[in-house]
Amino acid sequence: MTSLPEPSAIKLGLVIDLDICVGCQACVVNCKEWNTSGYGAPLSDSDAYGAKPSGAWLNRVHAFEAGTGADAKVVHFPKSCLHCEDAPCVTVCPTGASFKRSEDGIVLVNEDWCIGCGLCAWSCPYGAREMDPAEGVMKKCTLCVDRIYNENLPSEDQVPACVRTCPTNARHYGDLGDPNSEVSLLVAARGGVDLMPEQNTKPVNKYLPPRPRRAANDTPMSLLAMADEATPSGFWKWVDSTLEKLG
Amino acid sequence: MSVEPIVERSPKVADEVKKTTCYMCACRCGINVHLRDGKVRYIEGNRDHPVNKGVLCAKGSAGIMQHYSPARLRSPLKRVGPRGSGQFEEISWEEALTTATGWLAPIRETDPKKLAFFTGRDQSQALTSWWAQQFGTPNFAAHGGFCSVNMAAGGIYTIGGAFWEFGSPDWDLTEMFVLFGVAEDHDSNPIKMGLGKLKNRGKRVVSVNPVQTGYAAISDDWYGVTPGTDGLLILSLIRELMLSGNIDVDYLRRYTNAPWLVIRNPGAADDGLFLRDDDGKPQILDRNSGKPVASNSRGAAAQLQGEVKLNNGAIAVPSFMLMAEAYLDDAYNPDVIAGKVGIPAARIRQLAADLAEAAFAKEIVINQPWTDWKGEHHETMIGRPVSMHAMRGISAHSNGFQTCRALHVLQLILGSVEVPGGFRFKPPYPKPAEAHPKPAGRPDQVTPGKPMAGAPLGYVLGPDDLIIGKDGAPQRIDKAYSWDAPMSAHGLMHMVISNAVAGDPYPVDVLFMYMANMAWNSSMNTRGVMDMLTAKDDETGEYKIPKIIYSDAYQSEMVAYADLILPDTTYLERHDAISLLDRPICEADGVADAIRWPVLPPDRDVRGFQSVLLDIGARLDLPGMVNEDGSAKYVDYGDYIVNHERKPGIGPLAGFRGENGKAEGRGSPNPAQLDAYIENGGFWHTEIPDAAKYYKMANMAYQDFAVEMGFFDSPQPYDFQIYSEVLQKFLLAAEGHGDVQPPEHLRARVKQCFTPLPSWYPPFEGSAVDEDEFPIHALTQRPMAMYHSWGSQNPWLRQIHGHNPMFLSQTLASKIGVGEGDWIWVTSHHGKIRVPVAVMEGVNEHTIWTWNAIGKRKGAWQLDADAPEVKKGFLLNHLIHELLPPKGDGMRWANSDPITGQAAWFDLRVKIEAAAADEPAEVAPQFDQIASPPGLSKPEAMLRYGLEWTKSATKQSKKGQ
């Protein structure tokens, strides 16, 4: 299935709100926790208690910053597979292990076929694929394919682990192929963007940019001055008249 | 094209799901533990739980790794090598318990004070404090003194509750939310959920914090305040709001002591006290009659301005007039303070304007009739939708108590406490200082062989309540409730070891500690503390602290310094009560408590500490812990939780009480109570009636509800205390009034700091050192994905935070010629550390910061000796001393708030310089490796959790290292 299927009508994906993400890493760890006993081999950790611990994770949160001094703005930035429509990671795969589901667009690795060549990771601009240190196969976000359809879970839990756990509700999951879905409406309302559009991967996942912050040099709104004049004596006059009104 | 593989979409998840309470931090979220083949498959948030409503943070999600940590202690241990070496021998529980009892029994019979029992961030203070009381020692406290007692006490004394765990913003209605100095907090998930709600509703979030990460990063406005100056900033906001008439006069008059008459009689013993009638009721000036009347008089119209002539020639004025006098002063003019607080005057005015707009232009009216405690009926509930939250950023300073009070006063003048859209209490709060017990521990209250007359911790209401001897000497080992820290409601855990070793006020025999890594990250002056713990008396050759008993669940740094280790279970293996008698999990709309219960059996020779404590109590024959025949009253902690009654009908858990399990709050013990909790998801929750949801301090419906629930035996309505008579009483004592007066060397300090209206003074460390030599503030922040020291044994979390750089602004970095990845020396008046550098801009220009408690001691936590936590992770604690620099008077001045004894972590001043190019790329100081206790074995290098449940093609480790 190395070739990409015809674009599916249903395009399942995530919408991540950078205006809300506080960088708490909950999605990161919950993803690891769910998936280490889930789809494919465990997400292993080498040198787990040692000098150079390094493990496979499907989602990581960066911290970026722009501006200087009081105008500096810190942005926490979660990143996992964007389930691209033109997924280069799928077409480069020599074995057919990497595939994009024709039904819902989820990009997956068939670990039984994967030879661990790493080429798909090289072809992904976003760094969304990681080789498992123990199993030697490629790991990536599965969009929790074993949750979203899992009949052993209550229906409200049939969402990705990271979405269910995110304490700030900065992560949304849904069908971005349906222009009227909640996620699509959110993207439209908030000007959701693609990452690295110039790479032409047509990511399904979208990012909602932070709302603009008030600049440090904005002129202050005038206080809703109720006192005749802003002096201690004016203040007492105002207190008196206010009390008068209150009776 | 080949066929698309078929994916298994509905794999089995678990055999069963058990619902309990998380303890990866003190937030206490509800968790669903999915078990498969007797192992933990997955932990998720419990959607029904009042605290987290289904979400789970990074730490909570890493619970599996904590539960199976290789650093778990495996059996009781007896020290065999020198203290600090970590050499132990495994012993039986019987031997451990006999040893402990053997050490404690003689103390109890002779001088119970010789036991210092201090606990960390545990959640069973209702039990531990009761145990201390039954033992008879006043030397008990939990970690609150070094944590955030300023916030807690500032809140209780001012508004009858604190932000902390006792209240929360009205997330659904607030228009503007201001965070002062919060990185993560005990309200971990609720704050995140709340922030998400606000953001999704498009409401304004403001952060006042020298550092802009985490919550501050998503603020709509960020004020990078200079550390230690929030008090000034807040008083300046108060000034601007008062001057412009943006205060809620009606609220102040009805719900605060702003109209209470204060006696003005300079030099006299009653100066600054409230004018009271013969019943002791504070007086207000009634507009209608022009006469002073009791503050709770029905129908009286309280004046805020005016004057009453008293018989003795003195006068009394509403305390509001004193406020105006104090705060309209030009000293708080934004133009005057801007430089000091590091925020331009225009921005300060802007913040004031924003507060005013949200509070008054966006007023909320809820059509909910209610009746106040004076009997006045209200058709509506008026909301001032401004809410705030603050934590250690303003509290962990030597001026923190007054700053926390100032912040509450700011809330009060906006009329935004306990109103729709504002800050709301969680039951059993609000509860004013007067409704709390006073601390016990005075010489006449401590009797060998007997329980103490009261609980060791409480709230003092004046000098007469201090725990001091006739000579004024401190009676507690930490000097809590002495003139050193009169209102130290949580004790001063950070002074215990230091004082005990100095024999000041006296030495102890046994130091008994639980869940506090005092030989490492919870101490100031870590190296000094290690030296103190191993210090020996020159004459006897005995350790200065002769015996140390410690309960930990893991191989922390502290373990090596104990003589007897009582190994605890993990949080999934024991009973715990998250009780209304302690730190509640209630929400503003409901009362709630919860349990932990053994969802897995321990696979080691360990026991839940609370059960062990009860066992020791029974062996010591402590009243309440033994039956008449001398046998143990409780089988274990689970039994205690169900059957212990604090008062008839009131026990650790408020839910499912009574014979039929239907009673709430009050009711006889229900033998099936724990099962009922388990059935209900591990918690109990009941809604507050609608008419009782706001104005709780003054709302009769709520007061009645509180009595029904057993919070109080009678209604306890009260007015918020902007003007603190308690502080004034201490101040008067310092001025020479009354029988109980501070010692000479403390008089000036009490006079400076105990102002009845919140004030600001510069933090002590900054004043004690040469500010030109140490121009920089150095701070720590909690990483959201790590809990103090105990997260580093977690192989998932340690990949996220395995070491901590020191973050510098580009300006500071350029000044000393360093960049990302370089190493610098950071020096304080007390110590010097070499640390790696990272550069970021979102930080106050005079401030550097790092993550807290990432650095680890070599050999601890079953980590490799070359772990990044050892080589590149560091503690700021090496720079912070528990004492201020000596003043040359021979006194030991604690580096603490003079009012509450709160440890002043964030007063730290430092200088920085680049490390030489030829220095090793390794943090300094380094310490000797501590030995691993017997029974713990080096973990496997390659971790493949979940292997047995996955369809892994390769079942054994391929590239194991």
Next chain:
Amino acid sequence: MRPAWSIIFFTSISGLGFGLAAWVVLGFIDFVHPQQIFGVGGLVMLLIGAGLLSSTLHLGHPERAWRALSQWRSSWLSREGVLAVLAMLALAGWGWHVFAIGTPPLWANIASALLMAVTVYATSMIYASLKTVARWHHPLTPICYLMFAAAGGLLAILWLQAFWGQGQSDAFELAVLLALASAWGIKLVWWQIAGANGSGSTLASATGLAGLGEVRSIMPPHTSENYLQHEMGFVIARKHTSRLRLIALGLGGILPCLLVIMDGGSTMGIGLALLLHMAGVFVERWLFFAEAKHTVSIYYGHQH
């Protein structure tokens, strides 16, 4: 990108093998004894085989390497595998034909040579097709691979001629020199222009935060190094780059040329030239990876 020895060895050795094979099937060496066919054939198979074998060394699951032949429709790696197998079969067939029947028809020789070239091209396209690595994603990348294969192959022919005591024509020597010069010449150009403008992606486009101004990374997601940083975050200091380029050029280009010119065609001399050339190509391949920047590194704090 982190240079992996198995890959460096694979691309250079199999390149040499295919280059040599192409010149052989085009008749650039005479077989005086029929056994020589086996000698050359064996040598070529050894080179190609060793290369391919080494390429499986970096795989997580070498035992499944055969699966890599399946996706030739879209994957250059798969195509390379299929083509390599075909090329080896063709070579074997060619050898059999020469041995058993005689020189094959010209079209077959040309077709076989083309197959070798296309295989090398496919190898290069594994890299050149990756938009994520700007330096590789350049039309000259395949040319470089082809030129090195051609030049190395010619040099190997020269050595075989010396080894078998067949006289070498000056023209052929000139051709070798020309090939070496143009291979390295093109490499010099490639070093200058390939990826010079970056990938077109910046931290601003990678985060969608362009509106905030210049974006910087302040904290990596994890403090411990991950697969991506290990594999794709490899950076080599600029000063090492220029030194290594000189070494590559000297070893792989200038010294072999001088040896070819001065030595007069001894087995030892040309053998040394060939070894030096391959050493140079190894260094060149090492740099091919070490100098290449993956777009992922943008997220980890490296610009562009």
